[in-house]
Amino acid sequence: MNIDTCLKEGYLTRIKPNQNDLIKKEINEAEYDLEKAKESFKEEDFKWSIIKAYYVIFHISKALLFKLGYKEKRHFAMGVVLEELNKEGKLEIEYINYFKAAISSREDADYHYIYSKDNAEYIIENAEEFIERILKLIKTLK
Numbered sequence: 001m002n003i004d005t006c007l008k009e010g011y012l013t014r015i016k017p018n019q020n021d022l023i024k025k026e027i028n029e030a031e032y033d034l035e036k037a038k039e040s041f042k043e044e045d046f047k048w049s050i051i052k053a054y055y056v057i058f059h060i061s062k063a064l065l066f067k068l069g070y071k072e073k074r075h076f077a078m079g080v081v082l083e084e085l086n087k088e089g090k091l092e093i094e095y096i097n098y099f100k101a102a103i104s105s106r107e108d109a110d111y112h113y114i115y116s117k118d119n120a121e122y123i124i125e126n127a128e129e130f131i132e133r134i135l136k137l138i139k140t141l142k
Helices: 003-009 020-042 046-068 075-087 093-111 117-140
Strands: 012-014 070-072
Touching: 003 012, 003 075, 012 075, 020 046, 020 117, 046 070, 046 075, 046 093, 046 117, 070 075, 075 093, 093 117
Parallel strands: none
Antiparallel strands: 012 070
């Protein structure tokens, strides 16, 4: 699947790009969720820390989409945009892998009750790297 197909199928919609108020809101949500993921981890609530770490990646990806002029209707559509950025040489493959791992881990934790300390730690570390990289990317995009 590609961006055009996502647009055609309604998984993405076009919006005015560079909506700084929406971008800032999503960045704030990502930063908030990162702190909550870390707090949950310290409290040994590994299920919740995985879920919150996923939402770090979700919200910062949403900020990136707003920067590019898209709004997602399905979470997986963000991954399609990330993959396109990778094909364009703007985003390294590990960040697509982090996105996919976070979705999978969140679904396992939320729907199948499968979670662990090790996985929570891994997803939180990925979320920290992901937010840092996507913030840099947002700054470089026109």
